[in-house]
Amino acid sequence: MNAFSESDTAGGSTMTALPGKSPVKLTINGESTTVEVAPWTTLLDLLREYLDLTGTKKGCDHGQCGSCTVLVDGKRVNSCLTLAIMKDGSEITTIEGLTGKDGALHPMQQAFVDCDAFQCGYCTPGQICSAVGMIKEGHAHSDDEIREGMSGNLCRCGAYPHILNAIKQAYAATEKRTAA
Amino acid sequence: MINFSYTRAGSVAEAVGAKSKANGAGRFIAGGTNLVDLLKENVERPRQVIDITRLPLATIEEGPNGGLRLGALATNADTAYHPEVQRRYPALSRAILAGASAQLRNMATNGGNLLQRTRCYYFYDVAMACNKRRPGSGCPAISGQNRVCGVLGTSDQCIATHPSDMCIALAALEAVVRVSGPQGERTIPFAEFHTLPGDTPQIENTLAPDEIITAIDLPESPYxxxxxxxxxxxxxxxxxxxxxxxxxxxxxxxxxxxxxxxxxxxxxxxxxxxxxxxxxxxxxxxxxxxxxxxxxxxxxxxxxxxxxxxxxxxxxxxxxxxxxxxxxxxxxxxxxxxxxxx
CATH class of the missing domain: 3.30.390.50 (CO dehydrogenase flavoprotein, C-terminal domain)
Structure with a gap:
């Protein structure tokens, strides 16, 4: 058993020692980082408050809106419902990491710009990370499949039709690249 | 969210031992999609959270007698899209995909799906009475906002529903839940896993506090x-x-x-x-x-x-x-x- 922190539960004592912080090693957008976090720190708070990666948004903080979506080991997840300490050793990709080193936009980012797929922009980083994850999952073959696959990302401006267009454009570009 | 300590279990025995030792104040965590939410709402206030995600329980493999064995830590997404689940148990695949969002299904595990808590508004609101959260405090849902509540098997103590889609298909398929505890392994038929509220709505299943779900067995299906x-x-x-x-x-x-x-x-x-x-x-x-x-x-x-x-x-x-x-x-x-x- 790897006990990162001890609480005093002996003899049913109500005195609980405040658990300390523990190091978590993560590869974030290709860079290895070690951060000391408390057990209850979410991945979302780690990204925003410890690493200043504020592209990932806190919307509902309850897994209902999807604005906190990031890729963990290539899979899209809600970072607000993820305890950072549990992801020790994982690779995280946020909206900041989708852009190429030369500053070129990811095809999904470019498609959102081309298709005017946002209004206020608050949900956009989550939408884009989610869409990238969905295409990787291989279930984006029709408009209905895309709508269903993106239902975990809410857009209160109602940009859904343009978001759908953007994802289709990026998907076509991805297919073309793969075929080439 | 209250402060809690964190331990990472290296084996099923370690996980069970830690839960036993925590004496009711420990919670297993895997996908975290329900537990972390409940922690934020102060509905769950554990002293210790025991991370079971490193246990070797994520496989989906052939089970006994022509069935399929779903590891407790296989994600809902991996289960729903597994070719054998889709081919032999299509209602299960459909049920899983009808639930939550793609992000949540990537995180949520099969074992956790069985153990998720009701979404009754009063259970979630710690300012309200709730017999499930605070036994004996009352059930405001019975005369309150009960659109999402149950109509079958309710009691005068609780009218909450189990929120899972996956479990509905598992019940129809007569799945068997495999669990491990200090006394070793045992199996629980799906119909006997979840319980009705009766006078003890705080009890939702027949899993003992120091037992852990290790797998779900699907019997061979003619359906x-x-x-x-x-x-x-x-x-x-x-x-x-x-x-x-x-x-x-x-x-x-x-x-x-x-x-x-x-x-x-x-x-x-x-x-x-x-x-x-x-x-x-x-x-x-x-x-x-x-x-x-x-x-x-x-x-x-x-x-x-x-x-x-x-x-x-x-x-x-x-x-x-x-x-x-x-x-x-x-x-x-x-x-x-x-x-x-x-």
Whole structure:
């Protein structure tokens, strides 16, 4: 058993020692980082408050809106419902990491710009990370499949039709690249 | 969220030992999709959180007697898209995909899905009374906002529902839950896993506090060709069921050899009535024969101020699900159980 922190539960004592912080090693957008976090720190708070990666948004903080979506080991997840300490050793990709080193936009980012797929922009980083994850999952073959696959990302401006267009454009570009 | 300590279990025995030692103040965590939310709401206030994600329980493999074994830590997404689950247990795949969002399904595990808590508004609001959260404090849902609550098997202590879609299909398939504890391993038939509220709504299943789910066994199924999961909800996707139905038929021509029907969104556990299902045995698969079965399933239902509609909705959903199942698994297009020609 790897006990990162001890609480005093002996003899049913109500005195609980405040658990300390523990190091978590993560590869974030290709860079290895070690951060000391408390057990209850979410991945979302780690990204925003410890690493200043504020592209990932806190919307509902309850897994209902999807604005906190990031890729963990290539899979899209809600970072607000993820305890950072549990992801020790994982690779995280946020909206900041989708852009190429030369500053070129990811095809999904470019498609959102081309298709005017946002209004206020608050949900956009989550939408884009989610869409990238969905295409990787291989279930984006029709408009209905895309709508269903993106239902975990809410857009209160109602940009859904343009978001759908953007994802289709990026998907076509991805297919073309793969075929080439 | 209160402060808690964190330990990472390296083996099932370690996990069980840590839970035992925590004496009721420990919680296992895997996907975290429900627990972390409940921590934020202060509904769950553990002293210790035990991370079980590194345990070797994520495989999906052939089980005994032609069945399939789903690891407790396999994600809902990996389970729903597994080719053998899709081929042999299509209603299970559909049920999982009808629940939550893609992000949540990537995180949530099979074991955790069974153990998720009700979404009754009063359970979630720590400022309110709730017999499930604080036994003896009362149930404001009975005379309050009870649109999402149950109509079958309720008690005067609690009318909450189990929120899972996956579990409805598992109940219909008569899955078996494999658990491990200090005394070793045991199995629990799915019908005996979740419990009705009665006078102890704080108890939701027959898992002992120091036991851990290790796998879910699916028995060999003759229903793959006629399997449906129909879900009715307030929006087209990403909402809990008002009513859902897993309907499995074994047909000989148009004659029903056997039927399984499980209901979601209506009770504290996946709702089944094998004696009502038996009414269909030997009958032709027609609407005329489905109607009395639907009526019998809801015979003892009791509606409350805002959810009495679930009784009629439930009956119609049962008939529709059985009609779709008759038509065949292949005719169903989307996760709401709509057909291509609907």
């Amino acid at each position: 793959a060709e006629h399997s449906v999961y129909t879900k009715v909800r307030d929006r087209a996707s990403y909402a809990f069921a008002l009513v859902s139905v897993a309907a499995l038929l074994e047909l000989d021509g148009d004659m029903v050899k056997s039927a399984r029907i499980a209901l979601g969104g209506v009770a504290h556990k996946p709702w089944r009535s094998p004696e009502v299902e038996a009414l269909l045995t030997g009958k032709t698969a027609t609407k005329e024969n489905f109607l009395p079965v639907a009526a019998a399933l809801f015979h003892d239902a009791r509606g409350y101020e805002h959810n009495a509609f679930k009784i009629e909705l439930g009956k119609r959903a049962v008939v529709r699900a059985l009609q779709l199942a008759t038509k065949g698994t292949a005719s169903i297009r989307d996760v709401n159980g709509q057909t291509a020609d609907a």
